[in-house]
Amino acid sequence: MTQELYKKYRPVSFDRVNGQEAAIKVLSTFVEKNTIPHAILFTGPSGCGKTTLARILTKHLECGISDFQELNCADLTGIDEVRKIRQRMGYACMGGKSRVWIIDEAHKLSNAAQNAFLKMLEDTPKHVYFIFCTTEPNKIITTIKTRCTPIHLKALTPNDIRKSISYVSRKENIDISKEVVNKIIEVSEGSARHAIVILDQIIGLTNEDEQLANIVPPKAQAEAIEVFKTLMYGHPTWSKMAVILKALEEEPEGIRRLVLACARNTLLSDKNTQKAAIIIEEFRDNYFDCGAAGLAASCYAVINGR
Secondary structure, rough: OOOHHHHHHOOOOOHHHHOOOHHHHHHHHHHHHOOOOOOOEEOOOOOOOOHHHHHHHHHHHOEEEEEEEEEEEEOOHHHHHHHHHHOOOOOOOOOEEEEEEEEHHHHHOOHHHHHHHHHHHHHHOOOEEEEEEOOOOOHHOOHHOOOOOEEEEEOEEEEEEEEHHHHHHHHHOOOOOOHHHHHHHHOOOOOOOHHHHHHHHOOHHHHHHHHHHHOOOOOHHHHHHHHHHHHHOOOOOOOHHHHHHOOOOOOHHHHHHHHHHHHHHHHHHHOOHHHHHHHHOOOEEEOOOOOHHHHHHHHHHHOOOO
């Protein structure tokens, strides 16, 4: 079976990670001084490199395969799994120098499960490391956040994603036009992983028009467009907007960036510029700490003309 491109070209060293120079400098210092914290919290938008950096750090910890576990909390949210970790964390290493747990999408852990981690983070054995990754740190209880070393990753720029696309295209001998690359960047929502997934989907298409036609915007884009159009046109009511917000499934920060993109395009088109400028003003601050509440507050401010 052919390996998916985003897995095949997932960076395996710090120097292959695009766009996270500040975070990599901090992590490299930890490695050089042999002072890697036993509990780390990676935060940042989807697809910016949180899990990738966690895996690279695990290699520097010389963790053997049998001593490594990666949990996706989208599937495992309860306390039972945390109890299993507590039972195992005291065991001696089987194939390396450390035991590492990567807790992905940690914000989806139940409160009971998060609280169960507290004692473990206070009394972590010298050979045990916990690396939490989340797009919504506001949903992580404060007592966990204060016990972790925070590493915030920034949203990837279009140029960061362009570098990733160019690298994979060159390695795979893929002939791709600038227009197609720009379209992939546009719909990838700042996620290098998503960009490479899209690239993988269209490499069998040799015609540029076919490639462009098959770059389908993700669900988040459709949801963001609905939010933007509701705010931008007509006379939206808060009750209508509340229904839309309750139905959203994508992360608030991704929605915010896409709404900003829609507002910017509208502002530059010389149509309804005043309303577009108001939306940009209310959506300019990120939602990393406030999540869905921040998105709701921005929409409320636009509708009620704060």
